[in-house]
Amino acid sequence: VDGLAAAQARVLARPSVLQYGLPHAALKRQIVELMAMRGVDCDPEQVLLTTGAQQGMDLVARLFADASGAVLLEQTVYEGIHLALRGPAPRLLTVPARPDSGLDVEAVAAWLASGVQPRFLYAIPTGHNPLGVTLADERRRRLVELAREGGLPVLEDDAYGFLSYEGTPPPALRALDERWVLYLGSFSKILAPALRGGWLVVPPELVGPLATLKHGADIDTPSLSHHVISAYLETGDLPGHLAMVRAEYRRRRDLMLECLADELPPGACWSRPEAGMFVWVELPGGLDTAELLESAIERHGVAWCPGQAFAVGGGQHAAHCMRLCFTAAPPAQIAEGIKRLGRALAAALERPRPAAAARERNLDLP
Numbered sequence: 360v361d362g363l364a365a366a367q368a369r370v371l372a373r374p375s376v377l378q379y380g381l382p383h384a385a386l387k388r389q390i391v392e393l394m395a396m397r398g399v400d401c402d403p404e405q406v407l408l409t410t411g412a413q414q415g416m417d418l419v420a421r422l423f424a425d426a427s428g429a430v431l432l433e434q435t436v437y438e439g440i441h442l443a444l445r446g447p448a449p450r451l452l453t454v455p456a457r458p459d460s461g462l463d464v465e466a467v468a469a470w471l472a473s474g475v476q477p478r479f480l481y482a483i484p485t486g487h488n489p490l491g492v493t494l495a496d497e498r499r500r501r502l503v504e505l506a507r508e509g510g511l512p513v514l515e516d517d518a519y520g521f522l523s524y525e526g527t528p529p530p531a532l533r534a535l536d537e538r539w540v541l542y543l544g545s546f547s548k549i550l551a552p553a554l555r556g557g558w559l560v561v562p563p564e565l566v567g568p569l570a571t572l573k574h575g576a577d578i579d580t581p582s583l584s585h586h587v588i589s590a591y592l593e594t595g596d597l598p599g600h601l602a603m604v605r606a607e608y609r610r611r612r613d614l615m616l617e618c619l620a621d622e623l624p625p626g627a628c629w630s631r632p633e634a635g636m637f638v639w640v641e642l643p644g645g646l647d648t649a650e651l652l653e654s655a656i657e658r659h660g661v662a663w664c665p666g667q668a669f670a671v672g673g674g675q676h677a678a679h680c681m682r683l684c685f686t687a688a689p690p691a692q693i694a695e696g697i698k699r700l701g702r703a704l705a706a707a708l709e710r711p712r713p714a715a716a717a718r719e720r721n722l723d724l725p
């Protein structure tokens with residue numbers, strides 16, 4: 360807060376920042392430097408500043424997709440991309456993604472071999488939302504190879520790429536290919552979401568068409584925020600801030616994992632995220648996390664994101680799953696929250712569940 364307040368005061372000393380403005384050139388140069396931390400070599404001409412990563416995703420969806428084409432997604436993935444694709448309404452093709460290994464790259468190969476030519480693949484290779492998984496190096500290489508061979512643009516959402524907890528994370532996909540990988544970055548997870556600072560790194564010939572779409576959406580990025588971000592970056596304080604944030608988030612992750620081991624019922628399993636903000640939990644016994652939510656809030660004072668919210672096309676495959684966030688709550692609340700979660704699940708497992716019993720007997724349910 361202090362760093363941003365000081366940056367804002369410096370910025371507002373120049374009243375011209377309150378006018379409509381061109382995209383902030385200094386911020387683009389600073390983003391080029393940040394990208395080097397993700398192993399990416401790029402130029403300011405390849406950077407498009409956006410109103411958060413969400414807008415970058417929306418612009419790419421609108422430029423690439425329409426109702427006559429298809430887009431490839433992991434079957435369980437950040438719900439913001441579902442929303443961004445609603446307008447263009449392409450056919451949604453999915454590939455499996457597991458909380459321990461991530462996107463199934465060979466399933467991408469199978470789609471390409473089947474002759475479909477998706478307009479793009481959306482992927483979150485580092486600190487996946489909601490699965491918490493980070494794609495291993497060899498899978499990244501194979502994915503980029505497939506993209507190149509199959510002429511498949513990949514929109515790499517790296518919103519969590521700077522939040523890694525186990526040494527150096529694998530480089531961004533964009534570090535492996537600058538033609539087929541479109542990179543999406545965000546200041547939301549490393550500074551503050553309210554700043555609405557996001558960016559795309561794309562081949563220069565896409566910058567114009569994307570900028571035109573952006574102009575139609577909001578004329579100007581929140582340029583005052585972008586000036587504030589730039590003034591903050593100028594101080595050189597970001598690396599220290601990042602180190603502090605990573606250390607604190609790692610502590611909270613470790614605590615949540617410990618609490619889950621103590622409190623969750625036998626048969627539950629969960630991911631061990633190396634990056635990002637989320638743990639993905641899979642529950643036993645046919646529990647449906649969306650159905651349980653209301654009573655968990657009312658009787659036990661605990662809430663979660665039901666897995667269903669991330670299932671492309673509303674599929675049932677994630678109905679027994681939930682996403683937990685380990686970064687937002689302070690440690691004491693994490694410990695208490697997971698205790699309550701344990702109680703809520705124990706109570707649910709004790710109740711008779713006709714739907715689950717029927718499912719286990721393979722009966723057809725309405």
Ligand SMILES: Cc1ncc(COP(=O)(O)O)c(C=O)c1O
Pocket residue numbers: 410411412413414437439483488516518544545546547552556557
């Ligand atoms: C994977 C992913 N991409 C993009 C976003 C949106 O980021 P922004 O706040 O920069 O729009 C989020 C926000 O939660 C996210 O989880």
